[in-house]
Amino acid sequence: MADYQQILNTIYNELLQREDKGEVASYIPELAKVEKTKLGIYLNRVHGDNFGVGDAYTKFSIQSISKVFTLAMAFANQGNKLWNRVDVEPSGNPFNYLALLEQEEGIPRNPLINSGAIVVADCLLSTYDDPKAELLKFVRQLANDNSIDYNPQVAASEMETGFTNFAIANLLKSFGNLENPVEDVLDFYFHQCSLEMTCEQLSNAFFPFANKGVCLQQTPCLTATQAKRINAILLTCGFYDEAGEFAFEVGLPGKSGVGGGIVALLPDNFIITTWSPGLNEKGNSYLGMMALEKFTTATKASIF
Numbered sequence: 001m002a003d004y005q006q007i008l009n010t011i012y013n014e015l016l017q018r019e020d021k022g023e024v025a026s027y028i029p030e031l032a033k034v035e036k037t038k039l040g041i042y043l044n045r046v047h048g049d050n051f052g053v054g055d056a057y058t059k060f061s062i063q064s065i066s067k068v069f070t071l072a073m074a075f076a077n078q079g080n081k082l083w084n085r086v087d088v089e090p091s092g093n094p095f096n097y098l099a100l101l102e103q104e105e106g107i108p109r110n111p112l113i114n115s116g117a118i119v120v121a122d123c124l125l126s127t128y129d130d131p132k133a134e135l136l137k138f139v140r141q142l143a144n145d146n147s148i149d150y151n152p153q154v155a156a157s158e159m160e161t162g163f164t165n166f167a168i169a170n171l172l173k174s175f176g177n178l179e180n181p182v183e184d185v186l187d188f189y190f191h192q193c194s195l196e197m198t199c200e201q202l203s204n205a206f207f208p209f210a211n212k213g214v215c216l217q218q219t220p221c222l223t224a225t226q227a228k229r230i231n232a233i234l235l236t237c238g239f240y241d242e243a244g245e246f247a248f249e250v251g252l253p254g255k256s257g258v259g260g261g262i263v264a265l266l267p268d269n270f271i272i273t274t275w276s277p278g279l280n281e282k283g284n285s286y287l288g289m290m291a292l293e294k295f296t297t298a299t300k301a302s303i304f
């Protein structure tokens with residue numbers, strides 16, 4: 001069996017030496033305060049031991065990774081009806097790209113770009129009286145950890161500066177693809193993005209996607225088919241206009257966030273989370289992408 005701890009340590013030590021660590025997202029002022037030198041990796045093996053290195057136990061802003069949790073909730077809740085309001089095609093564009101939404105008359109390309117996630121957020125608002133409390137309950141249950149919470153400063157920071165997201169939500173509303181008031185949907189969306197988790201907690205929370213819908217605590221939370229379909233969306237849409245590059249270099253379904261986190265998984269095998277806040281020009285973690293490329297190369301792990 002591969003010496004996973006040794007592999008993670010080697011990758012960590014190699015990457016820490018690099019001068020260039022990418023750039024921390026500055027368009028959300030609260031995120032710009034995070035130190036670039038952070039690097040954590042956590043591996044959760046579905047049928048084996050777990051391993052962590054570096055800052056794997058430090059909480060960070062999960063940002064767009066939260067889109068996978070809200071998608072899982074809405075999909076479990078609504079079933080295939082969800083796809084009437086959001087498509088499942090890769091966008092080939094940045095996460096907050098606006099023009100495509102107008103061209104395609106208010107139907108977002110997929111649930112992992114901002115427009116799609118805002119529609120999913122709207123579905124949850126229509127389903128639950130207190131969607132923030134429901135989401136928190138769901139994520140805490142998935143990770144088996146009640147310490148997980150929102151960061152109200154980060155959510156407020158985005159509410160103040162999230163002009164593009166307001167534009168997206170208004171466009172959705174004008175096309176009749178938003179049931180609730182723009183302000184309420186965005187308040188929920190910015191809160192979901194502000195969730196703070198560690199690499200360990202994220203790897204645990206993604207367990208059902210690697211385990212046919214059954215979570216860490218062995219309770220079913222999705223059907224095996226739903227888990228499979230979400231993995232397909234992760235592979236084709238999880239990295240915006242870098243989804244092809246991620247499949248090419250890493251070869252796993254995954255999801256990134258502008259907080260510098262990336263979660264990737266090999267079904268029935270493992271979930272791996274990296275965190276390094278410096279981003280590349282596409283908004284994905286610079287060292288995180290490299291760490292995952294090195295990991296799948298060293299272990300020969302790939303869905304292909």
Ligand SMILES: NC(=O)CC[C@H](N)C(=O)O
Nearest residue numbers: 063064095114193257258
């Ligand atoms: N890619 C991301 O992580 C973007 C999330 C961020 N909260 C936004 O909506 O702009």
